[in-house]
Amino acid sequence: MERKVRVRFAPSPTGALHIGGVRTALYNYLFARQHGGDMILRIEDTDSTRFVPGAEEYIIEALQWLGIEIDEGIGAWNRQQGRLTKDLCGQYGDKGPYRQSERRAIYHTYVRQLLDSGHAYIAFDTPEELERKREEVKNFQYDASTRMSMRNSLTMPADEVQRLMDAGEQYVVRFLVQPNEEVHVNDLIRGEVVINSNIIDDKVLYKSADDLPTYHLANIVDDHLMEVSHVIRGEEWLPSAPLHVLLYRAFGWEQSMPRFAHLPLLLKPDGNGKLSKRDGDRLGFPVFPLEFHDQKTGAVSSGYRESGYYPEAVINFLALLGWHDTGDKEMYTMDELIRDFSLDRVSKAGAKFDYEKGKWFNHQYLMLRDDADLAREFASVVAAHDTPESPITHRLTEAQLTHVVGLMKERVTFVSELWEQCSFFFKAPEEYDDKSLRKRWKEESPRHMQELIGVLEQVSEEDWSRRVVVPAAEPTAENPDPQPTTTWFIDTVVMPWIAEQGYGVGLVMNAFRICLVGAARGPHIWEITDILGKTETLNRVRQALDRLR
């Protein structure tokens, strides 16, 4: 039976969407797009006690940032309207509502159906009673072996049940699981999984306390009604998949049951266990796509966006955590992922989260960016460092900024890091690095720099930025691309002066560098003098002489 591919991402709004959830959403999205199907976003808010305000908006904003588009359900409205409105969580689609708390009436009829067909029953056992039972009887399970000794509609007369319900006694509806039955689940990633129904307990499907179904019931009803063709979700759901099959069967929907694919989990980088929301703080990297402000606790958790990641990098990194095509390709655009992704190449074992690899991906995407774009991004970082206490003293033109960014980008993972690497382009050094001084600032350095000032003063403003191609050293096997460019005055004024005086090139140039940068780092010295210009360059040498004498 050929049917339209429809997948859903169904988070519960209990906090920030964590990175494992993002990957689940991504795989769903890739699968939907590849097959020309629909991507549905459904909010599973059946646990009223764990609802976190703002979580829904967070989920939608995160998916938006990452480029995971929702076709139907919560958050799809904006896209369908072709514009952004304040109503981030607007719904779109004819199978709604897409928030489970808004579907109570629907669940009522299906709970009724199960009750009437004898697939479910009403139970009055209180949480406290069950708690006590679990303490008394080891491995207590509410199932065929115990249900006849509990307080439920199977053991109580019908009028008594009715009386209790009328009296407002709280109850739950439980699924009646037939014992000793082999339940088969055909998983697209793991193949056939068989489980005996004896180990499945009579799951609670509905609780009268908040008039809401539990996950299991709501999930099956919604997936059926929304005509979901493939359920792609985390491996933590594998143990309850047989129960879900039983539910489809009880409803008489087994023929149109969706196909299942259970994804391997994302594991902690150190130690054991699955990656949790706490690991981010503990290990110093984000586990959330966006920074999250918990309105209940006031806690702030870091996000990939705020840490300086590009969404393409996060997507690429996440896609490869649990999926890999044949071959060695590592860089994938979203379109390439949509083209190449396949469920049967998803690995079966959990993947440890390797943050270093994530950084490497960001570096790659940063390198791929246009220098002009990077310059624009960096400009706001620069502006943020222009404070009254420490104002920027040397301003760069757009072209200069673009050039600087081009020089420095291969050294950094994030745009924000650029500042640490090249703040000296904007501010004269306030202090001089000790280690560099010990190594590069010698007794004769002040004298050399004093003389250098005289030498540089002879260079005219026009000549200052003249570039020349010096006769390159012969290319060798080790050095196939000898540095060909420098600035004219370095080549024809400074170098000859050094040679004349018999000074060491390294000694003079490194001292010069310390004057300009404040440390022994940075790009080629002629790049620096070029950007700084004659006046600033001389000022810095004088300043250094002043302070280091």
Added chain:
RNA sequence: GGUCCAUUCGUCUAUCGGUUAGGACGACAGAUUUUCAUUCUGUAAAGAGCAGUUCGAUUCUGCUAUGGACUACCA
């Protein structure tokens, strides 16, 4: 404890019975760079163990070990 799932370099993974078991991240070393970084080259690094099937197993089967998930009126 029970049930289910998994197991190739430290990490992510390629291999769909015959390979010097490949790539990437990370690590280390060397070269280049008048600084630092980059870059380049190279090195170390893996089939959990034991049986079986087979002419031949990383690949198929079983057992053991290890890891993980689940075991709620949470999802």
